Amino acid sequence: MRPEDSFTNYANRSSTKWLRYDADVLPMHVAEMDFEVAKPIRDKISEMALNSDLGYLGIFPGIGPAFASFAKRRWGWEVDPTGIKLATDVGVAAVEILKTVTSPGDRVLINSPVYAAFFAWIKEAGCVPHDAPLELDGETWKLDLAAIRAAFEQGVKVFLLCSPQNPIGRIHTAQELTEIAMLAKEFDVLVISDEIHAPLSWGPFTPYLSLGSQATETGVTITSSSKAWNTAGLKAGFLVTQSDAVRSKLAGLPEAMQWRSSILGAHAMVSAYTESVDWLDETVATLQENLEHLRHEVSTMLPKAKMFELEATYLAWIDLEAYGIPDLANTILKEAKVSVNAGPDHSPGDDFQGFIRFNFATSKPRITEAVRRISELCEGPQ
Ligand SMILES: Cc1ncc(COP(=O)(O)O)c(C=O)c1O
The missing domain is CATH 3.40.640.10 (Type I PLP-dependent aspartate aminotransferase-like (Major domain))
Incomplete structure (x- = not known):
């Protein structure tokens, strides 16, 4: 089964990804994937x-x-x-x-x-x-x-x-x-x-x-x-x-x-x-597809955002500086109901104020919905 198709609703997950914020928040922060764990490991x-x-x-x-x-x-x-x-x-x-x-x-x-x-x-x-x-x-x-x-x-x-x-x-x-x-x-x-x-x-x-x-x-x-x-x-x-x-x-x-x-x-x-190497290969392929999907959604709904080349893993670094939103990640959490990692957390100082880290190891509909919510905050209702 492709990991993408095996997305399980968070009702049966108890990790911090799902419990840290209210249920109406889309969790795109902590580095966990929403995919089913490989069967040999579960067995x-x-x-x-x-x-x-x-x-x-x-x-x-x-x-x-x-x-x-x-x-x-x-x-x-x-x-x-x-x-x-x-x-x-x-x-x-x-x-x-x-x-x-x-x-x-x-x-x-x-x-x-x-x-x-x-x-x-x-x-x-x-x-x-x-x-x-x-x-x-x-x-x-x-x-x-x-x-x-x-x-x-x-x-x-x-x-x-x-x-x-x-x-x-x-x-x-x-x-x-x-x-x-x-x-x-x-x-x-x-x-x-x-x-x-x-x-x-x-x-x-x-x-x-x-x-x-x-x-x-x-x-x-x-x-x-x-x-x-x-x-x-x-x-x-x-x-x-x-x-x-x-x-x-x-x-x-x-x-x-x-x-x-x-x-x-x-x-x-x-x-x-x-x-579980076949599972890994499928997962890497799914991540590449998800990345293309994320790029498409970002370029359509957040035209002033900038994304970068990725060659590995599922943590996109997105530059939203052009939107000039203060306290960016917190505002996205409170107003758009999407949890992302704040840019400045990735530096010893206070750099990267206009950046977020966005976890795309989830289903494509969730990626779309998260980008739509962030877009509504940044660009206004479409
Ligand atoms: C680069 C890097 N190292 C280590 C970890 C955490 O590893 P562990 O849970 O084994 O401490 C992470 C988790 O996201 C990570 O991204």
Whole structure:
């Protein structure tokens, strides 16, 4: 069944996406997809629940080979499965890595606009964000390598890279990532590459650690199947290291992190990477169709809005600056009854006032209705 056709009314969903706002609000904010979860994952979780197999997770060798075979088939990336270590989720992995390798007050490089939780993770680890914003280049936004070099020269020791970039859906190119690896090696910077959205790419994605020794000696990847297979509530993720140099930098990571994952989440990840790849391919195709639908609706109903090129995932970055609406996301929530993420939440300052992040992993009628409501606010009743 195509995910698009299997849209389920939110009456039977209890995640924050559905319960945070009143029922008359269309939820286009948090990064969850409205699609039915892949059947092999649902079967596995149901079977475990029926068998009361809900205890603590212990040694779990399954995840290494499952991810390695997926990474090889999908991206031609040869992963040594022994370099895979479970974590509660990607956020916990990021915070624990930061706590292990930084001292209070250290600066962590990010590239705005970027996933809002990065700022919370950096703060939780006692660090401060150092921004090298993406540059707008025609229809896309890309990494500013000169600003990244300048940040390294100024003593930044960790780079929290969002790859692909949430929001925007930019896939950083192999050339850009190779240059980052060279710079990281030169300035002894640890690159934490958050690749949670990577399976949802339709452009050619390059895993950071696939780029040879300069990358493996400077990088750790944090990921999970939770975003691409829509199982965030199951709580499991992992980190990937592929060199002794990085493993020794991370030797102080708490052993307990591995044990603080959910047994359901760990099994769901194996099922995702091995038995649920057809579902993933269908989902990526649906997201591309939804994006075209969103573009059409935005260009028809919000002619002064600007959208950008997307190569991955389902989080569109929409520029509504031309409409000059103050407190944009809040006004859209209160008056148009659509919840979107506010532009400024994606920067360490107050940038991107006229932007919203819009989740299009839903049905086409919902996309149309959300754009219609926002249009009524911006353009007036049609
Ligand atoms: C880039 C990125 N990293 C991490 C997460 C959250 O991952 P987790 O739930 O595993 O902490 C998200 C969720 O949207 C995300 O977009």
